[in-house]
Amino acid sequence: MSDIVLAGVSVAYDGEPVVRDLDLTVASGEWLALIGPNGAGKTTILRAIARLVSFRGEIRIGGRAVTELSSRDVARKVAVLVQEPQMPAGMTVAQYVLLGRAPHLGYLGKESSRDRRIVRDVVRRLALEELASRPLDRLSGGERQRAAIARALAQQAPVLLIDEPTSSLDVGRQQSVLELIDQLRKEQELTVIAAMHELTLAGQYADRLALLVGGRLAAIGSAAEVLTEPAIAEHYRAQVKVIQMNGSGTAVVPVRN
């Protein structure tokens, strides 16, 4: 089980509160999108779940408090895809994906042939085989994103936290990356929490959306429930038209008066 429960979670950077008293429950196998204007605390919530930042309150994954786990145990449960993964020049794709096995090794341990087999399978699954020995700095934007996903998958963690998965991709690549994440979620029964700024895409791919404003939960529910014209006008200060597209989701379209 990899359900996630946040109870009364608060995070502050240098005394400045960023997330305030947040309660949130994510079911095992669910995709939850965190949406909200810049500075709402989306990234910080992801960092708190992965225990990359200290917090008050309680965060439980599969019933266990993350504060009671070692950092290696957290890494075995939670894989993180940061917004702009650092891709060291000269490192090959295979070597990069292999780093995802780190949580399964001892401190000074070496990868076993099993680890290498898992990496090979992940690389094949993401159709990166041709690129396996290519240096990361010679990949296109879409290929880099696939390599980053492969590294996270090699971790074999049941929870995948993603910060802005589509931020620097064109519309076609945005769709293919999100489709890929959704397929992987279903294949491997992953629980996905993703900070997303594209509201239409968030509504199409996530099971539920959590709208955050100023570190607090302003609304949570299905796309139809959360993506409303008054809510977006109030919290994003944006003029939008929300269109329900019979069976293919909720479109949020900016309008100009």
Place this chain on the structure above:
Amino acid sequence: MLSVQVGAAAVPPAVLAGMPRLRWGWAGAGLLALAASCGVGVLVGPVHIGVGTVVQTLVGGAVDPGQANILWSLRFPRVVLGVLVGGTLAIAGAAYQGVFRNPLADPYLLGAAAGANLGATLAIAFAPGTSVLGVNVVPLAAFVGAGAAVSGAYALGRSVTGLRSATGLILAGVAIAAFFNSIQSYVQQTQTSSIRQVYSWILGRLVTAGWDDVLLILPYVLLSVVAIYLHRRLLDALTLGEDEVTSLGIPVRRVRLIVVVAATLGTAAVVAVGGTIAFVGIIVPHTIRLLVGRSYRVVIPLSVLFGAAFLVLADAAARTVVAPAELPIGVITAFLGAPFFIAVMRSTRAAAL
């Protein structure tokens, strides 16, 4: 042609390409280079000694006692020290580059040598002949001094320019080194009774070195090299962003601390016998990155082999260029290393390591 392709596709490769590993060919090349340089180091000198005599001496055959004496008391220890000093400086350079994510990091440019010199000078001047738990206090003081210099350079570089700047850390190291050198010169000049001993420490004793010096630094060098070698996989992981490494369950701070302590310990030890030998930690790891690959699984072990070979050769050159006089070995490494350093500075700029 077509059938070959079909056959290749039908049997997918069991091993994925691009996995980091040290190829036997390169390891063999490193060992060969080391053996060849040791051969040169043993044969070069004011007294001609043939290959046959060297081999006979090593296997315990009958040779001229005078020549055997030269080999056993002068040339062999000197070559062995060159191996230890070169291997340690190169691996320490690679380790500092990995931990500080800075392609310009070098044990000397970070102020480690200046710190070791100051620590040793203070110990020689104010606590001569003291030992702590049976260990001579001078190497310990050198280690403390080197550690103070490196942590000072790190703290200063970070507070002034941030860690993103490769040159900030080096400038901080140069400033720390200048400051430590000034204190060291002051102590050296005012404590005239110990000036000879201090000089012999600072200039290095490769020229007069014997087996005593080998035994003095061997434990520190072994500890340093083994510790860094065991962390080579983790040094690769440190090239990721801070959140990414941490989210892989790797204790980033512990890794950094252990590797820096190990590199500083090794540097402090070899400074004791080598004197000022700069740039080995830049030249060797970067050449390996260019020729072989950037993974620390390759860079770390090859740095030891090629660093050792490089220093033994540089030492042989230092002995022959102006024979019968000798150049300080640091002159050779700086002559080659400074232009190399500038090339690295130009080419890598902000490239993350």
